[in-house]
Amino acid sequence: MLPIRAEAVSYVAGGAAILSGVSLTITPGAPMLILGPNGAGKSVLLRLLHGLLRPEAGRITPAAAIRGAMVFQRPVLLRRSVLANLRYPMALAGVPRPARVRRAEAALAEVGLSALAGRPARRLSGGEQQRLALARAAALEPEVLFLDEPCASLDPAATRAVEEIIRRIAARGTKIVMTTHDLGQARRLAGEVVFLHRGRVVECAPAEHFFAGPASVEGAAFLQGELLW
Amino acid sequence: MQDLGSAFMAAIALVRDGDAGMLAILGLSLRVSLAALGIAAVVGLPLGALLAVARFPGRRAVVVALNALMGLPPVVAGLLIYLLLSRSGPLGHWGLLFTPGAMVIAQAVLITPILAALSRGVLEALWEEYAEALRSFGAGPWRAVPTLLWDGRFALLTVLLAGFGRASAEVGAVILVGGNIEGFTRTMTTAIALETSKGDLPLALALGLVLMVIVLGVNALAQGLRDVALRRAG
Amino acid sequence: MVRRHLRRGLLLAGFALPAAAQERFITLASTTSTEQSGLFGHILPIFTRDTGIGVRVVALGTGQALDVGRRGDADALLVHDRAAEERFVAEGHGGPRRQVMYNDFVLIGPAADPAGIAGMRDVGEALRQIAARRAPFVSRGDRSGTHAAELRLWQEAGIDPVRGRGQWYREIGQGMGPALNTAAAQEAYLLSDRGTWLAFRNRQALKLLVEGDARLLNQYGVLAVSPQRHPGVKVKEAQAFIDWITGAAGQAAIAGYRINGEQLFFPNAAPPN
Structure with a gap:
């Protein structure tokens, strides 16, 4: 699947340009954090890269229907047990039954939900739900995992737990591509940064370079907390 | 007032004595309506789910037609089925006219649009929530249909009860295609119609009360099962 | 093939053969x-x-x-x-x-008998009285045998009741029972077969008023x-x-x-x- 290349990608919704001429390449390695103020187009970019949206102009390769796996800001859990939630996408992906069972158990253990396997998924707490969503995506063993603000509605403790899981998934060699508006989180997780502003990629840099001294005025203003839109 | 009172007494007596004739009629009513509900569910629920997820030209027209068919007058449905199943009609060789099978068809035809239209509404809301995630898992609309039907099962139970209520309360169509034959195609509703026309209003009302209690019982049972399952499965 | 299965399925679904059926x-x-x-x-x-x-x-x-x-x-x-x-x-x-x-038909009407036909032996005369008084009369209006008989009796009495349609002459297009129920509620006259009348329970003020004319066969x-x-x-x-x-x-x-x-x-x- 990797590298995933976006070339001059534009996206329009309701007559307004959300993204214009975005180019970037996703290669194996440390997590890629997509940063930018609200409305910069982060979520749309993630959906384009994953394959949920089609670009208005430009192209994304490889030209698969769906690239990698994705976890949404608000986890979409099926009205089924925790275990059934884990197995459902694996069954769709054609994972053989014995492997499904094994991977589901491993994924539950990794996110610390083994004891809740039989519980209705939608009765879990917000943090547990997001951990389950992560486990569900990770159990697919995707090459690349897209995370759209996975901690946006979580408290600090739950956020730390989710970050820990993300680090472990990344350590296994899964490429993480993640949006966040939380600079602290970006510093903790990022290997490389894509800085998005008003639908354009303003900077694409290794994390330490970006945080040490952004090349763009917008990037600098963002790090100062002055760029809100 | 006196009639109402004697209707209550008659209803109690019917139940207390376990009146054999009434029990047979009641049994037939339940079997016919449940069979019709089964057929209508097999056709109507997937149709509703498909309409909830699929986007195709003419979808709006189908939805409008379905909503209109919910109001299909039973007598019209009965008449159409009568003409189809009549020995002079295209399906006459089935020999189903004036049998319980014909009543099952009539009720199924009446409630299939109800199940489809109501389940479309229920499942469209669920689809709105699920669509991105299911597409992310690589599930197309066809694969989404069984997923929505299963995950919407508790809401769909209410839809099924609405269909069952309509089926078991129906008289115009079943009297036409069933013939109201004593001991064979006489259901609670056609028996009520018959007793009304014989002028035995208290007995007719008593049968109506029994039917209402049974339908109430079926609803309570289904809701109870739903609550238990909901607590366990969320 | 499919049809045969479908048909059998429907028969089973309807439990087409209750115990008593032959x-x-x-x-x-x-x-x-x-x-x-x-x-x-x-x-x-x-x-x-x-x-x-x-x-x-x-x-x-x-x-x-x-x-x-x-x-x-x-x-x-x-x-x-x-x-x-x-x-x-x-x-x-x-x-x-x-x-x-x-058996025979009978003329039924309210006990108050506003047309004054009780006890008449001539059904034609009774019908002429009803029409003359414009007393409410319920007709089956459903092409039934009783409806046909009623229309024949009007014709023999020399009266076209359809001219009173919507006023005193009320065609309901339903069976004998509903016609009796309607007449009971509206205190109207009507022609009934004797059997249904005898078995009918919701008579209220209705009474048998005219019987025995040979034309009522x-x-x-x-x-x-x-x-x-x-x-x-x-x-x-x-x-x-x-x-x-x-x-x-x-x-x-x-x-x-x-x-x-x-x-x-x-x-x-x-x-x-």
Whole structure:
């Protein structure tokens, strides 16, 4: 699947340009954090890269229907047990039954939900739900995992737990591509940064370079907390 | 007032004595309506789910037609089925006219649009929530249909009860295609119609009360099962 | 193939064979009067016991019953409108017509009797009184045998009741029972067959006012539906029913049916005509 290349990608919704001429390449390695103020187009970019949206102009390769796996800001859990939630996408992906069972158990253990396997998924707490969503995506063993603000509605403790899981998934060699508006989180997780502003990629840099001294005025203003839109 | 009172007494007596004739009629009513509900569910629920997820030209027209068919007058449905199943009609060789099978068809035809239209509404809301995630898992609309039907099962139970209520309360169509034959195609509703026309209003009302209690019982049972399952499965 | 499975499925789904149902049966299209008076409940079990043939009665107005026969949806008909029956035979849908039994029509009306017809022996005179007083009159209006008889009686009385339509002359397009219910509610006059009247429970202020005129004779006939026209009909069983009901056993069974000691139907079977 990797590298995933976006070339001059534009996206329009309701007559307004959300993204214009975005180019970037996703290669194996440390997590890629997509940063930018609200409305910069982060979520749309993630959906384009994953394959949920089609670009208005430009192209994304490889030209698969769906690239990698994705976890949404608000986890979409099926009205089924925790275990059934884990197995459902694996069954769709054609994972053989014995492997499904094994991977589901491993994924539950990794996110610390083994004891809740039989519980209705939608009765879990917000943090547990997001951990389950992560486990569900990770159990697919995707090459690349897209995370759209996975901690946006979580408290600090739950956020730390989710970050820990993300680090472990990344350590296994899964490429993480993640949006966040939380600079602290970006510093903790990022290997490389894509800085998005008003639908354009303003900077694409290794994390330490970006945080040490952004090349763009917008990037600098963002790090100062002055760029809100 | 006196009639109402004697209707209550008659209803109690019917139940207390376990009146054999009434029990047979009641049994037939339940079997016919449940069979019709089964057929209508097999056709109507997937149709509703498909309409909830699929986007195709003419979808709006189908939805409008379905909503209109919910109001299909039973007598019209009965008449159409009568003409189809009549020995002079295209399906006459089935020999189903004036049998319980014909009543099952009539009720199924009446409630299939109800199940489809109501389940479309229920499942469209669920689809709105699920669509991105299911597409992310690589599930197309066809694969989404069984997923929505299963995950919407508790809401769909209410839809099924609405269909069952309509089926078991129906008289115009079943009297036409069933013939109201004593001991064979006489259901609670056609028996009520018959007793009304014989002028035995208290007995007719008593049968109506029994039917209402049974339908109430079926609803309570289904809701109870739903609550238990909901607590366990969320 | 698919169709056969579908059909079998539907039969099973409807549990098409309740315990009491017979393997051999005929479908008899008949009138509400014969069923609702309780006559069939009395005589049909005797027929089934004697012959092993079940009878499924679809009770309709005579006009509708004849239409069911015309479509081949019944095997035999037992109805009461001689002119319509002869038309049915002439069209080739079945026959021959055999007369079976008779009873009579009666004029029913409110006990207050605003038209003053109670006790009259001349039904024509009674109807002329009702029309003259514009007293409410409920008509079946459903092409039934009773409706046909009513229209004939008006004609013989020299009155066109349709001119009172929507005012005192009220055609309801329903069966005998609903017509009696309507008349009871509206304190109206109407023509009824005696059997349904005797079995009717919701009389309120209604009373039998005129009876006994020879023109009030209500003759029932029986016909088999033509197997040439409708290959699906059960010729043998239908004929067995006709032979039985016009024979000694059936005629005796008819004569034996009484409500409160009163005989409702009078057997008068005669050779085919």
